[in-house]
Amino acid sequence: MTHEAPTYKLLALLGDSLIRSGASSATTTKTLLAVSSAAGLSGVTVSVTMGQLIISDSRGENQLPYTEIFDITPGSLAIQWRSKTEKIIEGLLTRDISTEQAIELLEEEDTSLHPVHWGFSLLGSGLLGIGFSQLLGAGNVTTVGAFLASVLVAAVYRWVKIARAPGIFRYALAGVVAVMVATIFNLVSPNGADVAITVVSSLAAYLAGVAAYAAVQDSIMGWYLSAVGRLLDALMCTAGLVTGVALGIGVAGWFVDDEFRFIRTLDAETTQIIDPLLGAALVSLGFALTCGGKKIQLLILTIMGALAYGLLLLTENMGLSSYGAVALTAVLVGRACVLLSKPMHLTSNAIMTVAFLPLFPGMLIYQGILGTIFATEGAVETLGEALLTTYCLSVGGTAGQYLVSELLWGARRAQFSKTKPGEKFDKVMVDEFNAQDIILPVFSKPFSKVTER
Known part of the structure; x- marks a missing residue:
């Protein structure tokens, strides 16, 4: 286990929560990469398939690669579970809650959210x-x-x-x-x-x-x-x-x-x-x-x-x-x-x-x-x-x-250019880590890796 163990645990809990509440592979991948980048990790790779989540970091402790594989049963849409998970993600990306707090909330969520009455x-x-x-x-x-x-x-x-x-x-x-x-x-x-x-x-x-x-x-x-x-x-x-x-x-x-x-x-x-x-x-x-x-x-x-x-x-x-x-x-x-x-x-x-x-x-x-x-x-x-x-x-x-997401991304790009002139805007990983970015769809072929800036 590397020195970033809490972050990996957070990624695993988030991936589990999203997949079991019916999230798509694209949504899960995009979210985990954003959280990884917000936590300061680079070189992180996320792979989501039906029933399995793979998280890898090619730059773990002492530059050793680190990989974890989780078996997660895909679930159907669970609105309350999904909504609460989205709120936790928003708190993480806007830095209103810490990694430790997010882990605690996700663990409570997993034990307290039961199937619909x-x-x-x-x-x-x-x-x-x-x-x-x-x-x-x-x-x-x-x-x-x-x-x-x-x-x-x-x-x-x-x-x-x-x-x-x-x-x-x-x-x-x-x-x-x-x-x-x-x-x-x-x-x-x-x-x-x-x-x-x-x-x-x-x-x-x-x-x-x-x-x-x-x-x-x-x-x-x-x-x-x-x-x-x-x-x-x-x-x-x-x-x-x-x-x-x-x-x-x-x-x-x-x-x-x-x-x-x-x-x-x-x-x-x-x-x-x-x-x-x-x-x-x-x-x-x-x-x-x-x-x-x-x-x-x-x-x-x-x-x-x-x-x-x-x-x-x-x-x-x-x-x-x-x-x-x-x-x-x-x-x-x-x-x-x-x-x-x-x-x-x-x-x-x-x-x-x-x-x-x-x-x-x-x-x-x-x-x-x-x-x-x-x-x-x-x-x-x-x-x-x-x-x-x-x-x-x-x-x-x-x-x-x-069509709509591209219009909204264009507005965010203009806002980003004003606040951070000369810096590169990336739809997949925006430097400001605002939750409004992560909830917009990204239309591209599967992306899986956080790269250094």
């Missing part, structure tokens, strides 16, 4: 079911079924996750439960419910849209290892769900007649305005609740979800193609997310994940794969539509972030 988690899942059923134009009975199925699926998934079952089995069980609950509810409800909508709505939160979007965006940014990992995660998620749904349909087929349509191509409701907007708002609210959002964060994220879907409907009515409308909506929302990132203490990608959820093509990916297995007409076309939608969302969101 089961009541809020189940409520959020129920709202997700209601929201997606409204986006699909479901009636009142089907909406009630989607709510009940979503809550039960979430409860079972949470229990199996606590039991540490492999991910593919958790998703498979969720698929089985969704089909069985939808079937039973249809049989006991007076007017019947749309089984296909009930199943899709209850599973929408577990579909591959978010992971597929992240994989494409990482590829665009040049983070290919993370992209491959996220893509495999998306494939395993979908494979588990499809396996569970197929098994559930096989079991349910013993007890119901052929009139039950478990599988059919579902499209979002576009002939109305109020119901889809309300559905999009509930989807974002429900997802934010399951991720631990509170108070003003919930309000802003809910508004962003409704705004994103409203922009999509508006651009489609302007005559743009569906893919053009998705891309333009993603650009506008991406720009807004960059501006909201600092006041919300969340990176723009985290905000976009919630705002884009009503637009994610996970439902189409699921329908395409499941339809292909059961030889449903139009399944291949649906899968192709999902891939194009994912591409448009990723490229549009990244372009929106890029």
Whole structure:
């Protein structure tokens, strides 16, 4: 261990906190390099892959190299954890807190931040079911079924996750439960419910849209290892769900007649305005609740979800193609997310994940794969539509972030030139170590090393 042991411990704790709360490889790398530079370390290299964090210093004590490797399980978005970590980072970069204080805060954070309370988690899942059923134009009975199925699926998934079952089995069980609950509810409800909508709505939160979007965006940014990992995660998620749904349909087929349509191509409701907007708002609210959002964060994220879907409907009515409308909506929302990132203490990608959820093509990916297995007409076309939608969302969101962040970086460059004439401005490592710099996206291929000035 070198004389900089506290700094290395801080980097490890920060990396663990960021990755487990859902931060991207780019965000984690950029943050750790900034903290290293602020601590006076040079020659530090940071490498983030799916499940592993590597921190190296080629100039340790007596000029000996120093490397530590940490196994860290990638997590999903945890809003409160992420927000508190961002505040600690801000304190470090503005030198309001010391390394020792930051370590103490991070250790307290790790032990005090527990998973979202089961009541809020189940409520959020129920709202997700209601929201997606409204986006699909479901009636009142089907909406009630989607709510009940979503809550039960979430409860079972949470229990199996606590039991540490492999991910593919958790998703498979969720698929089985969704089909069985939808079937039973249809049989006991007076007017019947749309089984296909009930199943899709209850599973929408577990579909591959978010992971597929992240994989494409990482590829665009040049983070290919993370992209491959996220893509495999998306494939395993979908494979588990499809396996569970197929098994559930096989079991349910013993007890119901052929009139039950478990599988059919579902499209979002576009002939109305109020119901889809309300559905999009509930989807974002429900997802934010399951991720631990509170108070003003919930309000802003809910508004962003409704705004994103409203922009999509508006651009489609302007005559743009569906893919053009998705891309333009993603650009506008991406720009807004960059501006909201600092006041919300969340990176723009985290905000976009919630705002884009009503637009994610996970439902189409699921329908395409499941339809292909059961030889449903139009399944291949649906899968192709999902891939194009994912591409448009990723490229549009990244372009929106890029445009606004470059404008803000230009303003920071001008400010830096006035305060430190003759010195070099670097977007990756600004000498002033202001937190407003570190929270802005940097659009470049992976960078990994702090260099001397």
